[in-house]
Amino acid sequence: MAKKTYNEKLQNSKDLPKVEFIGYDDQMAKRFGSGNMLIAAPIQYDEAMKKIPKGKLTTSIEIRDYLAKQHHADFTCQLTAGIFINVAANASEERENQGSTDITPYWRTLKKDGELNEKYPGGIEGQKALLEAEGHEITKKGKRYFVKNYEEAIHKLD
Secondary structure, eight states: OOOOOHHHHHHOOTTOSEEEEEOTTSHHHHHHOSEEEEEOOHHHHHHHHTTOOTTOBEEHHHHHHHHHHHTTOSEEOHHHHHHHHHHHHHHHHHHHHTTOSOOOOGGGEEOGGGBOOTTSTTHHHHHHHHHHHTTOOEEEETTEEEETTGGGGBOOOO
8 A cells, every 4th residue: 555645645635624522531631631622623733834925833732723713612622733834844845846836835844943843844944044034134043943933923823
């Protein structure tokens, strides 16, 4: 059986989105919190990431909050969010390599506190170059990279 492409993974929503109740005494509550947790579909992350205009930014937290609000959930699963944001980024790269103009500007989605994502296509250097081309200044703290004053460029999803 051939390995699925990122675009196949992006389109494969299975039974998602779904909202699961995480009880206070549930083992998952220690990691994620308790209440109604949304597990969004991969395509939903891609759609949210496509809403960020040139020169603007978002974070994985902003996207998770936006999706949770859409589904009347208390929060969104952090684990699947990270995986699906990465799937959206790599699916966009696949499409671009095939000559498609259907590009998701994944480089505009940052990790917590404005940190660059080393798992994106091209790694830190690739994301850094794309962000600098849009006018953002990148700073290094230890081994990690951040967009300077990223909060000023946040695009609110609604």
